[in-house]
Amino acid sequence: MNLIVIDKCSNYCAYCFASTEMGKSGKKTVLTREGIERVVQFISRSGPNFRLNIIGGEPFLYKDLVYLLEKSMAEPALGDATIFTGGICNTNEILKLKPYRDRLSLLVNLNERRDYRRNTEYELVLHNIDVALNLGIPVNIGFNIWRQDFNYQEILDVCESFGIEYLRWTVAYPELNPSPEVQVLSPSEYHAVAPRIAEFLEAAYWQHIQVYLDCPLPKCFFTSEQLGRIQLTQPKSAAFRSCGPVIDVNPALEVFRCYALSDLERTQLTDFDNFSELMAYYKRVIDEKYDRPQVYDRCDTCEFAEDRSCYGGCMANSAESIGGRESQETLLKIAYQAIQQGRGQEAEVALKKVFRKDAGVSLLWAHRWNIDGDISQAKVFARQAVNRSRTVQMRAMATTLLQQLSASGHKQKRELLNQP
Numbered sequence: 001m002n003l004i005v006i007d008k009c010s011n012y013c014a015y016c017f018a019s020t021e022m023g024k025s026g027k028k029t030v031l032t033r034e035g036i037e038r039v040v041q042f043i044s045r046s047g048p049n050f051r052l053n054i055i056g057g058e059p060f061l062y063k064d065l066v067y068l069l070e071k072s073m074a075e076p077a078l079g080d081a082t083i084f085t086g087g088i089c090n091t092n093e094i095l096k097l098k099p100y101r102d103r104l105s106l107l108v109n110l111n112e113r114r115d116y117r118r119n120t121e122y123e124l125v126l127h128n129i130d131v132a133l134n135l136g137i138p139v140n141i142g143f144n145i146w147r148q149d150f151n152y153q154e155i156l157d158v159c160e161s162f163g164i165e166y167l168r169w170t171v172a173y174p175e176l177n178p179s180p181e182v183q184v185l186s187p188s189e190y191h192a193v194a195p196r197i198a199e200f201l202e203a204a205y206w207q208h209i210q211v212y213l214d215c216p217l218p219k220c221f222f223t224s225e226q227l228g229r230i231q232l233t234q235p236k237s238a239a240f241r242s243c244g245p246v247i248d249v250n251p252a253l254e255v256f257r258c259y260a261l262s263d264l265e266r267t268q269l270t271d272f273d274n275f276s277e278l279m280a281y282y283k284r285v286i287d288e289k290y291d292r293p294q295v296y297d298r299c300d301t302c303e304f305a306e307d308r309s310c311y312g313g314c315m316a317n318s319a320e321s322i323g324g325r326e327s328q329e330t331l332l333k334i335a336y337q338a339i340q341q342g343r344g345q346e347a348e349v350a351l352k353k354v355f356r357k358d359a360g361v362s363l364l365w366a367h368r369w370n371i372d373g374d375i376s377q378a379k380v381f382a383r384q385a386v387n388r389s390r391t392v393q394m395r396a397m398a399t400t401l402l403q404q405l406s407a408s409g410h411k412q413k414r415e416l417l418n419q420p
Helices: 033-044 065-073 091-095 098-103 119-134 152-161 187-206 224-233 275-285 297-301 315-321 328-340 344-351 359-371 375-388 392-417
Strands: 002-004 050-055 078-085 104-109 139-145 166-171 210-213 254-256
Touching (some): 033 065, 050 065, 098 104, 104 119, 139 152, 166 187, 187 210, 187 224, 328 344, 328 359, 344 359, 359 375, 359 392, 375 392
Parallel strands (some): 002 050, 166 210
């Protein structure tokens, strides 16, 4: 869960994905101590090993950061925490983290030297990375690609000099309703920038740096040849499926799926008992109702869009598809009711829209074919349900159905053999 503790920043990234959300308030908004208490209570109901990302804005501008760490670290349900920072902050704020270093890490969003307003800001970022490591606080680096002529070697050299072996990267994506001044790579530029990104990943490999992709890309971003090499050298950078709900919580304890979709289905943290319940909500109201990518015209006929193995990268690139289909829960209810009433074709129409792959879905498919007397096809899905089962109860249901289908099949075969 990403906890936004302050909505103002000390940096001015050209691609800032949070600028629209942060710009909604003219004054600085911060998480109150009362809000911290509620967040900690939420964590206590969501553990064990709950992961907390402290983000902004710039978290080191937040005066109650140490108080937040003290309270959250005292909660047994918390596993560890990561502070997402641009690194432009008073070094004394880094030094305050020493008591929490055993369960704390930093993710430093690093830009190229030319992107800072002053060279001293860039040097301060590097200095603060050095200070954190000297305190024993693990540091990772995040890098956002927002233009075609990016200097990847500079970023890799910083990683190497600080002993950082894992680099997080992404292509800068827009918000659903972006500010006009925000600069990101548009889908029309992907083909042109892909070769340089492939070079970047290859160079990282030879410098023994594992590079992992944050936000997913369309499957057609790289050529098949490029992707084949990436799969061999940087497999964590070959991610094409949905990122899933990220869950951002702002200082007012408002919740949204992610910064890119912050205008959709906003709710309150206090409306949910725990994190699993919150994740399920956003999967249901946004992710499961996302139809298919509309990034390119070819998405309309792409098999990977059809089987939902590609989301076209960020959903913000396919805004009109959000809410384009019924939720998985609704579709499964329709299929179940149709099966109960013996309407196999109606159940099939609903099940074809279900992209989940679990034992329950397989079991419904088995019943659908059984309605039409297609015992062979029904048995295939009943067997699949057995293999997919993750609970004893589900496996027992699938096994019982499979045994019934087998018995029915034997009966049909005997009847055929006995025909004159």
